[in-house]
Amino acid sequence: MELARLSPSDITHAIEATLTQRCTPETLFERWERQRWSIGQIDLAADRDAWRERVSHGFRALMSTKIESLVIGEYTAVDHLAVIMAGAPAESYLAYLATQSADEALHWRFVMRIAAEITESETTPRQHLARAWRAANPGMRALILHETDIAERLARDAHDYQLWLQLVAIFHLITEGVLATTGQRAIIRLLARRGLFPGMQAGFSALARDEGRHVAFGLHALREGIEEGYGDAIWDAVERVVPAAVTIDVVPECGALERALAHRAGQQLIATLERRLRSIGADPGFILHICARGAAALEAALSPHEDSRRM
Numbered sequence: 001m002e003l004a005r006l007s008p009s010d011i012t013h014a015i016e017a018t019l020t021q022r023c024t025p026e027t028l029f030e031r032w033e034r035q036r037w038s039i040g041q042i043d044l045a046a047d048r049d050a051w052r053e054r055v056s057h058g059f060r061a062l063m064s065t066k067i068e069s070l071v072i073g074e075y076t077a078v079d080h081l082a083v084i085m086a087g088a089p090a091e092s093y094l095a096y097l098a099t100q101s102a103d104e105a106l107h108w109r110f111v112m113r114i115a116a117e118i119t120e121s122e123t124t125p126r127q128h129l130a131r132a133w134r135a136a137n138p139g140m141r142a143l144i145l146h147e148t149d150i151a152e153r154l155a156r157d158a159h160d161y162q163l164w165l166q167l168v169a170i171f172h173l174i175t176e177g178v179l180a181t182t183g184q185r186a187i188i189r190l191l192a193r194r195g196l197f198p199g200m201q202a203g204f205s206a207l208a209r210d211e212g213r214h215v216a217f218g219l220h221a222l223r224e225g226i227e228e229g230y231g232d233a234i235w236d237a238v239e240r241v242v243p244a245a246v247t248i249d250v251v252p253e254c255g256a257l258e259r260a261l262a263h264r265a266g267q268q269l270i271a272t273l274e275r276r277l278r279s280i281g282a283d284p285g286f287i288l289h290i291c292a293r294g295a296a297a298l299e300a301a302l303s304p305h306e307d308s309r310r311m
């Protein structure tokens with residue numbers, strides 16, 4: 001619960017500092033030992049009362065949507081981590097990935113507990129996932145389907161190191177390093193602004209700190225892969241998913257305000273993507289190309305004529 005007392009910007013700075021430190025799997029394992037937490041430590045009693053009595057319907061609807069998308073994200077993380085572990089190219093990677101696997105299971109259970117006790121959408125995990133999938137927008141679905149396709153191909157040949165790096169590029173760099181870190185910070189800011197949800201704030205802060213370690217591992221593994229000559233495969237994987245990733249907040253047939261918010265969110269994602277690519281040593285020309293590709297995809301998805309073109 002001490003984490004609930006940190007400001008959102010303190011948490012952001014701490015995570016971004018981790019990402020500039022060039023951590024190894026060994027140092028990340030040590031951090032994991034020091035930073036462990038459990039769902040049972042989180043007290044949600046005050047959050048439950050505030051949710052029922054002190055916030056607007058609009059706030060509840062917004063948070064419920066964010067929790068739904070986290071249910072899918074954390075479940076997918078548990079699922080795909082198993083494949084990434086099976087293909088781990090070194091023992092030190094495997095030991096670190098086992099800690100991440102435990103984290104993702106914890107995150108999934110935590111967001112399921114929030115759904116059951118706060119947003120009161122309790123169902124079985126299977127029903128919950130089906131509902132969250134139906135509610136997912138096109139960008140989110142396209143990204144998950146692409147990540148799942150690579151994961152299934154890797155499951156058939158766990159020792160395909162090039163495919164392993166491509167899954168790490170999509171999972172650790174894009175899904176976690178760009179989308180999850182940005183999305184979780186938005187949730188922490190929303191909660192901190194209300195000042196009414198100490199349990200959720202503590203839990204999401206702990207979760208965001210864990211994600212910082214996960215992204216740090218991805219950056220390390222990708223730098224190694226680039227060093228070993230697999231850069232083109234990594235850039236190819238990034239290029240394929242960027243249009244879906246930057247349009248993750250675009251809801252079809254939405255109004256002007258939603259379009260403006262999705263545009264701002266997409267621009268933030270592109271800025272984060274640029275930072276992540278720079279940190280693994282991507283060529284400046286490639287970074288410019290990817291950011292322009294992301295910006296073009298965002299404009300196209302937000303075009304008022306986009307819905308009629310799809311029909």
Ligand SMILES: [Fe+2]
Binds near residue numbers: 074077103104107211
């Ligand atoms: Fe997670």
Ligand SMILES: [Fe+2]
Binds near residue numbers: 077104176
């Ligand atoms: Fe993660």
